[in-house]
Amino acid sequence: MDSPAKFNIGQAIDGTKFELDRASLTKHAIILGATGSGKTVLSKVIVEEAALQGIPTFAIDPKGDIGNLAFKSVSFDFSTWSGKEADALKIDRAKYAASLQKTYRDKAAEFKVAPNAAANFDKVTVRIFTPKSSAGLAVGISPDLSAPKDFNQLLSTDIASAADLLDLTSFNLLRLAGYGESDRKQVTFVSAILENAWKNGESLTVKDLIRNIESPSFSYVGSLPVSKVVSDKERKDLVTRINLLISDPKLRSWSSAKSINFSELFNSPSINILDLRNIQSEQEKHLFVELILQQLFQWLIKQGSAQTLRYLLYFDEIAGYCPPVREPPSKKLLLLLIKQARAFGLGMLLASQNAVDLDYKVISNANVRFIGRLGAHRDIQRVSVGLELDSDAEREIARLRPGEFFCNTFDPKFRGVIKSRWTLTYHRGPLENSEIAQLMAEFKKSEPVAEKEEEGREEEPIIEEEPEKPARLLLPVVAHEDPIVLAASDDETFLLLEKKFEPKDLSSFIKLGSNLRSIKVLSVEPEERFYPVFELNVSVFEKGYAKQSLDKIVEFAAIGDDDGLVDIPEEHIITSHRLVPAETRKEAEAWKGEIQKAVNRIEKELRHKFDILIEEKRKENIAARSEKPRAKIANIDEKVAKLQQSINTDIDTVKEYEKLYKDVKKESKKKKSLKPRLISIENRIDTNKQRILSTRRKIEQLHTNRKALEDELKDIQHEEKERFHQALGNIKSKTSFGITGWLVETVYRARILVNDSKEHYGDVMWSAYTGQGTWGRCSSCSVALAEGSICSCGNLLCSTHLAYCKMCLEPACMEHRAICYICSSTFCAAHYIRCEICRSPACANHSGTCSICNRKVCSNCSQKKGLIKSKIICRGCSII
Numbered sequence: 001m002d003s004p005a006k007f008n009i010g011q012a013i014d015g016t017k018f019e020l021d022r023a024s025l026t027k028h029a030i031i032l033g034a035t036g037s038g039k040t041v042l043s044k045v046i047v048e049e050a051a052l053q054g055i056p057t058f059a060i061d062p063k064g065d066i067g068n069l070a071f072k073s074v075s076f077d078f079s080t081w082s083g084k085e086a087d088a089l090k091i092d093r094a095k096y097a098a099s100l101q102k103t104y105r106d107k108a109a110e111f112k113v114a115p116n117a118a119a120n121f122d123k124v125t126v127r128i129f130t131p132k133s134s135a136g137l138a139v140g141i142s143p144d145l146s147a148p149k150d151f152n153q154l155l156s157t158d159i160a161s162a163a164d165l166l167d168l169t170s171f172n173l174l175r176l177a178g179y180g181e182s183d184r185k186q187v188t189f190v191s192a193i194l195e196n197a198w199k200n201g202e203s204l205t206v207k208d209l210i211r212n213i214e215s216p217s218f219s220y221v222g223s224l225p226v227s228k229v230v231s232d233k234e235r236k237d238l239v240t241r242i243n244l245l246i247s248d249p250k251l252r253s254w255s256s257a258k259s260i261n262f263s264e265l266f267n268s269p270s271i272n273i274l275d276l277r278n279i280q281s282e283q284e285k286h287l288f289v290e291l292i293l294q295q296l297f298q299w300l301i302k303q304g305s306a307q308t309l310r311y312l313l314y315f316d317e318i319a320g321y322c323p324p325v326r327e328p329p330s331k332k333l334l335l336l337l338i339k340q341a342r343a344f345g346l347g348m349l350l351a352s353q354n355a356v357d358l359d360y361k362v363i364s365n366a367n368v369r370f371i372g373r374l375g376a377h378r379d380i381q382r383v384s385v386g387l388e389l390d391s392d393a394e395r396e397i398a399r400l401r402p403g404e405f406f407c408n409t410f411d412p413k414f415r416g417v418i419k420s421r422w423t424l425t426y427h428r429g430p431l432e433n434s435e436i437a438q439l440m441a442e443f444k445k446s447e448p449v450a451e452k453e454e455e456g457r458e459e460e461p462i463i464e465e466e467p468e469k470p471a472r473l474l475l476p477v478v479a480h481e482d483p484i485v486l487a488a489s490d491d492e493t494f495l496l497l498e499k500k501f502e503p504k505d506l507s508s509f510i511k512l513g514s515n516l517r518s519i520k521v522l523s524v525e526p527e528e529r530f531y532p533v534f535e536l537n538v539s540v541f542e543k544g545y546a547k548q549s550l551d552k553i554v555e556f557a558a559i560g561d562d563d564g565l566v567d568i569p570e571e572h573i574i575t576s577h578r579l580v581p582a583e584t585r586k587e588a589e590a591w592k593g594e595i596q597k598a599v600n601r602i603e604k605e606l607r608h609k610f611d612i613l614i615e616e617k618r619k620e621n622i623a624a625r626s627e628k629p630r631a632k633i634a635n636i637d638e639k640v641a642k643l644q645q646s647i648n649t650d651i652d653t654v655k656e657y658e659k660l661y662k663d664v665k666k667e668s669k670k671k672k673s674l675k676p677r678l679i680s681i682e683n684r685i686d687t688n689k690q691r692i693l694s695t696r697r698k699i700e701q702l703h704t705n706r707k708a709l710e711d712e713l714k715d716i717q718h719e720e721k722e723r724f725h726q727a728l729g730n731i732k733s734k735t736s737f738g739i740t741g742w743l744v745e746t747v748y749r750a751r752i753l754v755n756d757s758k759e760h761y762g763d764v765m766w767s768a769y770t771g772q773g774t775w776g777r778c779s780s781c782s783v784a785l786a787e788g789s790i791c792s793c794g795n796l797l798c799s800t801h802l803a804y805c806k807m808c809l810e811p812a813c814m815e816h817r818a819i820c821y822i823c824s825s826t827f828c829a830a831h832y833i834r835c836e837i838c839r840s841p842a843c844a845n846h847s848g849t850c851s852i853c854n855r856k857v858c859s860n861c862s863q864k865k866g867l868i869k870s871k872i873i874c875r876g877c878s879i880i
């Protein structure tokens with residue numbers, strides 16, 4: 001049976017089992033080997049062993065090889081996944097699956113793998129994240145500006161880690177905004193904003209950061225005023241560029257998916273794979289890896305230090321991300337983790353094809369080194385030089401076969417050739433997107449909403465489909481305990497938004513440019529649109545330690561896809577019942593995701609307040625429990641002070657008696673009668689000395705008692721601190737939401753006459769509450785227009801097809817404008833002619849009327865004659 005502190009890696013060259021000390025991985029491991037050497041198999045074996053011992057792994061996979069860890073089976077039946085390989089080998093699928101099953105069973109027995117290992121590994125969660133792809137679990141990157149817990153304590157006890165955290169967070173945020181290493185002023189300024197907020201326990205969003213940049217809450221950065229660190233112009237540029245993170249579509253695409261939640265991933269034994277293949281740009285891959293590692297490092301700091309292996313980071317083909325010369329974005333984070341991650345219980349498993357492609361700091365910080373078969377003798381020599389190996393090691397490496405590795409471990413000391421065991425999972429080539437989608441389908445089902453409660457429990461009501469029963473509707477929600485269910489009601493509240501923009505006022509709010517001379521409403525049909533009003537109910541509580549709860553109830557209206565969840569508008573009236581269409585009721589379910597986000601935000605806010613509440617409870621408990629010991633300490637201090645004063649008095653008395661004794665002794669030589677007095681003085685000196693000695697013993701005993709009371713105070717603080725952290729883990733939540741009513745908006749559909757010449761209908765519709773809508777379609781591209789301009793003929797024009805006459809500056813549509821072929825300027829129908837000779841359009845400045853035949857001609861088809869050349873003669877008439 002495997003030792004719980006060791007990983008069963010395979011066999012030594014003599015056939016004995018080779019086990020890797022679990023603790024040695026906290027100082028990292030590196031695997032080097034050419035293609036086909038078996039380094040990926042060995043890496044997977046280590047990851048499997050970690051999962052079997054409850055250690056979660058986060059794996060970064062540039063090539064798509066690690067996802068095979070999801071091919072697991074208790075009986076080694078891989079028939080679901082081996083079909084394509086069987087077809088490629090031209091073997092019957094069933095026979096190939098059976099042969100695979102036998103081979104895996106035989107190899108498990110050969111390498112003395114525990115009989116229940118495959119069954120235990122089948123319980124391990126394997127997730128595959130695919131950035132910029134919907135094949136696996138979606139994942140994005142967004143700057144995490146949340147305040148680390150106990151940041152002030154980290155700042156005072158480990159200022160280096162706190163400084164790294166501030167610098168990395170600021171730098172990576174600014175990297176997304178287009179800044180680089182040379183822009184240290186901006187990084188310093190943003191770090192100062194974050195530090196100021198985090199010290200106060202405040203988490204920031206990008207919008208909060210923008211506001212802080214525009215109006216900093218502090219006047220100095222270090223010893224310099226803010227204006228001396230970054231000028232007003234630089235701050236404006238900083239705001240503009242950071243704003244792109246939430247406005248630029250390309251940058252927003254990175255943050256549209258949810259960021260990785262390491263607390264959730266590392267909560268149980270799991271393997272979490274980040275497949276980078278769908279990110280096309282190498283630069284984007286490096287940036288994505290950098291920000292993911294920054295989030296991991298920030299999360300680790302929040303977890304506190306640890307001496308044992310708690311988590312594993314596996315990075316396959318790391319060479320391109322941490323080369324010896326270049327400085328790709330991810331290198332700084334990798335080196336930082338390699339140096340500091342062990343302090344937080346994170347071990348790193350790194351794999352590469354060659355040591356010379358890696359920064360030497362990576363190799364020098366690796367406690368365990370596996371070197372597999374290499375392609376050529378010069379590669380062996382390079383690795384030997386890089387790892388400082390001797391000639392014996394070179395000869396052993398040269399003789400290695402696939403699956404064999406020269407292992408060099410520093411702590412505990414080991415050096416020799418080992419053979420990797422077979423994996424418990426089906427080892428095959430890279431996964432296809434369709435396979436990833438199939439493997440991750442179960443996780444995707446549970447992403448938008450919570451799974452149904454366990455069998456036997458009554459299901460929550462869902463949105464009704466029958467319009468005849470407008471009952472109050474409840475939607476399910478992810479809850480930490482049983483959700484608080486809002487009572488259903490047969491009555492629904494309808495809030496009618498006030499009408500501000502009615503058809504009679506159409507000309508005052510229509511947006512069709514200054515050329516709109518007149519607009520008439522020929523017909524109008526009002527209709528009502530319904531938007532659900534949700535009541536969000538969140539309760540956070542801790543019954544054991546704080547014995548308190550915090551509750552918050554919020555009402556939001558779901559108005560349109562663009563507006564999202566908004567506070568209920570003030571301008572409304574309660575109206576009579578309406579019949580809500582069944583389709584509209586169904587559409588309300590589409591808001592579950594947004595509502596869940598809002599619930600999560602409220603819950604996070606309440607939890608933050610609860611952290612403060614529990615901290616106050618901790619201080620209150622410490623004060624109450626410490627009251628008696630502190631009172632006893634104060635009493636002891638008072639007694640010690642009195643006893644010390646008594647000692648000082650006795651010492652002074654002894655000195656006086658000793659002086660008297662000397663004087664009497666001198667005189668006793670002359671007078672024999674003074675001898676009894678000498679004896680009396682000696683007795684008094686001895687009595688006082690005995691009293692001093694006794695008093696000192698009493699003081700020592702009091703000091704001992706005081707020390708015991710101080711230890712008791714420390715125990716109280718320690719116990720309360722443990723209870724405090726336990727209470728933080730016992731905070732629970734109840735969340736729910738339901739439809740409490742409907743917001744009713746009046747929308748007008750109309751047929752209008754524009755400029756007394758052109759009718760528009762069908763796409764003419766607007767809200768009576770907002771005045772927003774569409775007024776028809778562009779005459780060129782048929783796009784429905786919310787705003788634009790209009791030709792004098794009544795045709796609508798979008799901004800793309802809008803053109804203004806150079807003479808009168810009025811817009812003109814394609815039918816009523818032309819470009820002068822001489823000056824290339826645009827002119828409306830009133831300011832251009834079509835030459836009757838060459839048939840080309842010409843503007844008024846480059847055309848005229850022939851004084852002989854009255855034809856309209858361009859300048860190129862005419863000439864001026866006469867004494868003062870005032871008469872235009874066309875080309876035809878000039879020949880005559």
